Amino acid sequence: MDARRAENGLRQSIEELPGSLIRHVAEPNMHREGLLKLWFGEPDVPTPQFIKDAATAALDDNHVFYAQNRGVPLLRQTISTYASALHGSDIGIDRITISGSGMNAIMMVSEALMSAGDNMVAVGPIWPNCKETVRIMDAEARQVSLRLGDDGRWQLDMDELFDACDDRTRAIFVNSPGNPTGWVMPRADQQALLDECRRRGIWLIADEVYIRFAYETDLPLGRAPSFLDIAKADDRLIVINSFSKSWSMTGWRLGWITHPVDCGEAFEKLVEYNIANPTTFVQYAGVVAIRDGEDFVTETVERYRRNRDIVVQRLGAMKRVTLSRPEGAFYAFFAVDGMTDSVAFAQKLIDDVGVGLAPGRAFSEDGEGWMRLCFAADTATVSAAMDRLDPVLG
Numbered sequence: 001m002d003a004r005r006a007e008n009g010l011r012q013s014i015e016e017l018p019g020s021l022i023r024h025v026a027e028p029n030m031h032r033e034g035l036l037k038l039w040f041g042e043p044d045v046p047t048p049q050f051i052k053d054a055a056t057a058a059l060d061d062n063h064v065f066y067a068q069n070r071g072v073p074l075l076r077q078t079i080s081t082y083a084s085a086l087h088g089s090d091i092g093i094d095r096i097t098i099s100g101s102g103m104n105a106i107m108m109v110s111e112a113l114m115s116a117g118d119n120m121v122a123v124g125p126i127w128p129n130c131k132e133t134v135r136i137m138d139a140e141a142r143q144v145s146l147r148l149g150d151d152g153r154w155q156l157d158m159d160e161l162f163d164a165c166d167d168r169t170r171a172i173f174v175n176s177p178g179n180p181t182g183w184v185m186p187r188a189d190q191q192a193l194l195d196e197c198r199r200r201g202i203w204l205i206a207d208e209v210y211i212r213f214a215y216e217t218d219l220p221l222g223r224a225p226s227f228l229d230i231a232k233a234d235d236r237l238i239v240i241n242s243f244s245k246s247w248s249m250t251g252w253r254l255g256w257i258t259h260p261v262d263c264g265e266a267f268e269k270l271v272e273y274n275i276a277n278p279t280t281f282v283q284y285a286g287v288v289a290i291r292d293g294e295d296f297v298t299e300t301v302e303r304y305r306r307n308r309d310i311v312v313q314r315l316g317a318m319k320r321v322t323l324s325r326p327e328g329a330f331y332a333f334f335a336v337d338g339m340t341d342s343v344a345f346a347q348k349l350i351d352d353v354g355v356g357l358a359p360g361r362a363f364s365e366d367g368e369g370w371m372r373l374c375f376a377a378d379t380a381t382v383s384a385a386m387d388r389l390d391p392v393l394g
Contacts, residue, residue, distance in 0.1 A: 013138055018128070021362035025346045029356060036385045039346075039356045041127075041179060041331065043248040044377040048296050051247065054288035058281035067280040069271040070264065071098025071256070075283045079256055082290050086221065087228040095233065095258055097267040098283060100275045102209050102242030102255040107133045108270040109238055109257070113170050113203055114139040120205075121164045122173040123156060125180055125333070125363035125370075130173055130207065139170075145366040146183055152324055154183035162196055172197060175207040177214060177224050180333040180363050180372040182326025184214060187225045194231060202236070209242040209255075210329040212297055215305050221294075222301060224328050234260050245330075245376075246297050247289040254278060254286050304330045307375040307382045314386040315373070318393040330376040333360070335369055336393065342368055353388040 006015040026039045070076065076096045083091040099105035106129065114120060116138035122131055124143040131141035144161045146154040165172065172193065176185035185193075197204045206227045214224035231237045242255035257267060271277060308325075311332045316323040322335040339345045342359035349355050360370030375382050 013135060017132055017135065020128070021343055022358045025343060025350070025359060026356060029347075029350050032350070032354070035350065035354050035356055036381055036388065037356045038374045038377060038381075038385060039358045039372075041358075041374050042244065042250040042376065043300065044381070045248055045300075047248050047252070048289075048293065050292055051249065051285050051289045055281055055285040058284035061284075063281045063284055065280060067277050067283070069268045069277050071096070071278060072280065072283045075287050078287045078290050083228065083258065086223065087226055088220075089228070090233075091228065091258060092233075092261070094261045094264055097257045097259065097264065097271065098278045098286075099255040099257055099271070100278045101253040102207070102240055102244060103129060104253070104274065105240045105242075105255045105257045106130055106207070107136075108267060108274060109205055109240065110134050110137050110139075111270055111274075112263070112266055113205075115170075117168060118170045119166070119168050120171045120173055121161065121169055123161065123175065123178075123185075125360070125367040126173075126175055127179045128362060128364070130175065131364075140168075143364055143366070145364070146178075146181060148322070148324055153327075154178075154181050154324055156183075156185070156189060158189060158192055161193070165200065165202060169200075169202055171203040171205050173205045173207070174227075175210075177210040177328025179210065179329055180331045180358070180360070180367070180370075181324070182329045182331050182333065183324075184217075184224050184327040187230075190225055190227055191230055194227060194235065194237070197236060204235070204237045206237065206239045208239055209245055211241070212246045213301055213304060213330055214328045215301075215308060216327050222298075228258065234262075236260070238263075243286055243289060246300070247293050248296075248300070249285075249289065252279075252282050252285065254282050303379070304376055307377065307379055308332075310379065310382055310386065311373065311375050314383075315389065315393070318390060320393045330374060332373045332375060333367075333370055334373070335360075336371060339369055339371075342371060346371065349389070349392065353392055355385050355388050 080093040110133035114137040119140035121142045124145045134141040149155040239258040243249040320337040346359040358372040360367035
């Protein structure tokens with residue numbers, strides 16, 4: 001039998017894909033009474049009513065049929081206008097492809113770039129799905145991990161990152177602001193990485209789904225630095241974005257890809273062979289989210305900023321905790337002194353104090369000994385979680 005086939009006839013690489021350790025912890029405990037659930041990375045508030053109303057209106061207008069593979073033109077143009085204003089450069093509609101979620105976008109990018117025997121180098125710790133899509137393509141996912149500096153901030157060794165690349169490296173993957181660390185890649189490092197990718201002909205994949213969640217920035221709309229600020233239109237740069245986080249639309253499954261113009265036809269085909277087209281009426285809700293949602297985004301970011309400050313002050317003061325102040329996203333990623341099994345520790349926190357967190361090992365082996373707390377919740381819940389964690393970690 002082909003060594004690449006499992007006993008059930010499926011590809012061995014698919015059978016060997018790991019399950020989500022976050023869901024391993026969360027799913028058996030979802031219905032526990034009184035549990036403070038800070039394990040998943042999503043806002044705790046429902047989608048705003050004006051976005052839901054737009055979806056209802058789209059249904060009433062019978063936007064229920066197949067649409068263009070790359071997305072309805074109105075949404076693509078809305079994103080083009082939004083992105084051009086956000087980044088201060090012309091990002092034309094011909095560089096925008098709509099996806100059925102950020103995750104769908106990541107999968108299609110791997111399908112577009114990776115072949116068996118290739119490799120991608122990712123900056124970690126990182127949400128595991130970003131790397132597993134590469135393994136689905138029978139390619140190799142490598143990782144260069146951030147380290148805490150003496151100043152208590154996450155740092156990336158750029159030389160280590162470049163040294164991890166070889167003649168089989170097709171892409172470097174960067175998630176900034178980062179999940180789970182809250183790290184924001186400095187502009188100087190972005191420029192150095194972009195220059196190196198240009199020199200070596202390596203694709204740069206930027207996951208920027210948390211770009212609107214930046215807490216220490218002077219950029220317009222309070223956003224984080226983006227590779228789109230400094231890249232040329234024909235650079236080998238692919239940027240992934242999503243409606244899930246900024247507009248509280250996790251269950252809607254809508255995202256987009258920004259890519260060079262000459263990649264549009266390829267992504268049109270990949271959309272066809274993955275989902276045929278993103279859900280039509282949801283795309284019209286996406287138009288309204290961007291057009292009318294700026295106040296909602298601003299209010300959300302300010303709420304998370306307050307929560308971040310509470311977590312940094314209280315969790316950071318607990319004796320067993322090592323915590324870097326998150327500069328972006330909405331996670332606190334912290335080490336626990338003496339803890340060696342984050343999955344077991346996550347269950348212990350559920351059983352003993354009623355707080356559900358994500359185990360650090362879910363984000364690679366380098367995350368073992370760490371835990372992730374999502375503070376995209378109401379302030380009372382975040383404060384209550386600190387009260388419950390203090391007897392264990394203080």
